């Protein structure tokens with residue numbers, strides 16, 4: 279099959295850089311893995327509830343009010359004319375958690391194996407499968423244990439009742455979080471100024487962890503760079519357009535995990551988007567084009583995360599075999615274990631898709647990668663702390679869960695080895711890990727759907743859709759007999775008529791006209807809001823108070839808005 283860059287932003291035959299598999303290999307793996315994962319996370323109590331302290335943790339980095347973006351002007355930026363939108367569609371409502379909640383039981387109640395949560399999650403929920411009994415934390419954790427420094431042990435929430443989707447959370451608050459998260463990227467190249475001062479790369483309040491410096495760091499960088507070059511020239515496989523530049527592998531991995539998580543969140547919100555004109559939920563192609571299609575490196579990072587998570591799941595096979603999923607209900611226990619094993623068994627057990635052993639290795643001068651690993655771990659823990667600053671309940675839930683999921687994957691990759699006994703995983707780590715893998719897997723599937731929609735829109739025949747996956751469910755046998763199944767299940771080309779093209783054009787003209795008219799009508803209100811905001815800021819300046827950041831800006835409309 280040929281690749282049409284207008285539809286498929288990455289070359290399917292290319293190897294995902296820093297991983298060992300091609301995009302096509304990972305797509306093929308996903309056709310088998312996705313249904314098994316979906317089954318696991320939607321049909322077992324163990325995996326469909328999560329415990330976290332969602333409301334009682336203060337943002338440790340800045341005042342919550344700053345990050346929350348609670349003022350009306352910001353709401354206008356977030357969702358245009360919020361007041362005109364029916365209440366249930368407003369960002370505030372969309373971001374709220376749904377479904378029953380249950381408090382974590384105390385030690386005495388935990389002993390009541392049958393109903394330690396007193397039925398608070400509903401009559402049919404197997405509580406012995408949901409409650410976490412062991413709250414011990416381990417110094418080898420890559421994320422902050424949920425109960426750290428909090429007396430309350432948090433709430434149990436249903437992940438099925440609160441799907442990751444569009445919430446309307448945007449604007450300065452959301453940007454501030456992403457910015458802080460990316461600033462955690464270890465080994466950032468110091469600016470000339472910073473170099474001369476010998477300072478780390480992070481601005482306060484993130485200055486707690488030092489950047490990698492000194493001769494040892496430089497040597498390690500060279501080793502990693504060399505390893506990257508070797509990979510690139512292997513067996514004539516061609517790399518995607520991610521370059522091996524002057525960065526060390528660990529820095530790239532850290533950045534790619536974060537960017538891949540960001541890309542996964544963007545894919546989910548574009549795929550389950552609220553059309554505010556019709557009130558219907560569904561994929562938003564413009565959103566996909568803007569946030570992902572035009573940024574192939576983000577898609578590459580998403581695939582990288584898939585390779586990393588899948589490798590960790592493959593490594594977990596023996597652990598899952600011996601793991602006790604629930605106590606008190608042997609039937610549920612067996613069912614949950616069977617499903618988790620099914621997932622782990624689909625994935626190759628060796629480092630075929632991702633080889634973590636090249637990270638944190640000794641360099642030629644004998645310096646160990648231990649301090650590098652500690653720095654990496656500390657920074658990842660910091661990212662999980664930043665999640666407490668997310669000003670939208672549902673986003674915070676999924677942000678915290680996914681950070682815990684990637685943290686667990688890193689723990690599995692780097693702490694489960696032959697040299698030392700494997701650390702025990704807590705229940706929430708296991709739940710977070712498999713749900714995060716499901717999220718990435720679902721995002722990869724959604725990308726194919728978007729590419730199919732794009733092909734339809736452009737009138738390309740479906741044969742051009744290289745990364746397109748079959749619409750129908752594929753059995754294991756079908757996948758083994760790959761080429762036939764692929765051909766049969768491939769969607770048939772949709773005829774593209776002149777009339778459809780004209781209708782499309784007319785629709786665009788109408789949207790643009792409506793946008794212009796609406797903007798004109800809103801001018802008095804917008805000027806009023808700007809005036810009030812600026813007067814407030816002037817007043818604050820005059821009184822010597824802290825000045826509220828500007829919540830409006832001049833910018834061209836995005837294609838989404840048109």
Ligand SMILES: Cc1cc2nc3c(=O)[nH]c(=O)nc-3n(C[C@H](O)[C@H](O)[C@H](O)COP(=O)(O)OP(=O)(O)OC[C@H]3O[C@@H](n4cnc5c(N)ncnc54)[C@H](O)[C@@H]3O)c2cc1C
Pocket residue numbers: 442443444445446447448449452453455456536537538540541543544547569576665668672673674676677
């Ligand atoms: C932890 C967290 C969870 C969230 N969950 C949800 C949710 O469930 N539903 C929802 O509707 N919104 C969610 N949001 C908000 C959402 O991620 C966006 O911030 C929001 O939609 C505004 O998008 P934007 O286009 O302004 O760019 P943003 O996505 O906010 O990105 C900010 C900047 O980061 C850069 N960037 C974007 N993507 C990448 C990438 N993959 N790799 C590297 N750089 C990138 C770009 O320069 C961009 O301008 C969440 C935000 C956070 C911080």
